[in-house]
Amino acid sequence: MDTSAFRQKFRSEKIPRNYSGLFHLILNFSFLVFSTLLALSQVFELKVWEIMAIPVTLVLGNLVVFTLHRYPLHRPMPFFGFSYKIHTKWHHRFFTDEKLVFDLTRDFFIVFFPTWIVLGFVFLVLPGIYLLLSPIFSANYVFLTMAMGSFYFLSYEVVHFASHLPEDHFLIKIRFFKFMRDYHKIHHNPKLMRDCNFNIVFPFFDIIFNTYLSPRKQNASSNISS
Template identity: 30%
Template sequence: MSVNEPAAPRPPRRAEIAARIPRGYCPALHLVAPTLVGALVFAAAARLLEAVEAVELLAVPATLLLAFAFEWWAHRSVLHRRAPLLAALCDRHEREHHLAFTADDMALRSSRELWLVLTPPASGLLCLALLLPLAAAAGALFSRNAALLGLATAMAFFVSYEWLHLAYHLPADSPVYRVPGLARLREHHRRHHDPRLMKRWNFNVTVPVFDLLHGTRWSPRPRKGA
């Protein structure tokens, strides 16, 4: 590099990123509000169900499959690629979340860092606003029960995404990892936080269904003779 050439800007450190969190930020409200929205919608949809037929229950696995697919696509094609009109989401994800939490330093250091892990505080209401037209379409195409089951499943998925992602950013010795399978899911996500892997591998945050289907699930190759 020429002596007259300006040095490349240094990536912001975790403390610098955390310093940008709004002063009046309330971590408890950020965690509870979207969860409460999801729980209320789930309960309301379940209460409105009437005489559910067996075939209508297929709305649950169908919705989950679509949710896994959307999670994989959005993480890969929006949060790690500068898509038109959505570049700010990519910048926030890569320049804040991934720089604050690296593969060898995944754990939250304070509750205020929930700002860097959870989706934006109004995301529960935004998710509901996007789902309602889809539920109306499902009701017109299939049945009222199918629409309600799909809506309830989608909101449950949204809440599970929030809580699982939070769990992955707890200390590795947290008692939550006594839940069967959770440590393996955390490891799947931890590998995604390796800067060398994040743009190509391990895009599912909840369950790596579409990472398996698309061949984007990365795991260490076994050594020869092992």
């Protein structure tokens, strides 16, 4: 089954009739923006050392995304069967390197995280972070960690969405989004998806773990093979 046929089948069988892609986008972004701002509003009289919560959380977020994406989302593992199916069997069949762009706002169903995951993050993970860190660190450090966790999740959704936009979209004129789109496009090559370019917001841990394949190298290897 080619990609176009799979998309038609997926839309008719998996996407609910009353689904609204724009409502999905608004819900996800609203909860993540609100939780980021709410946590930041609890920060007062910030000390210099507490600012370390920002880079620490962003780097840890990058590592979490890399690890989950490289392993359970692309390799069948116990307890992650449904996640593997959604990501590898659905998302990577719906989007390939040759057909990377969504056609309809209804396709947001397979672009963004399900809203229940966002709600779980906001109402379970963030309070869990607070309970875990508050006995150890200052309130400012804890709330900055929570804010950056939400901000990273929001950044993930934005960058991943931009990576599935048309190449001539105004956002892709911005060098960063152009770079991340080209980088993510390589990951959607069915022959490469289990091997490289697992980060979304920035390829920090792909570089560290030598799973980064640059668009230049990919183009060069494609030219050689052809």
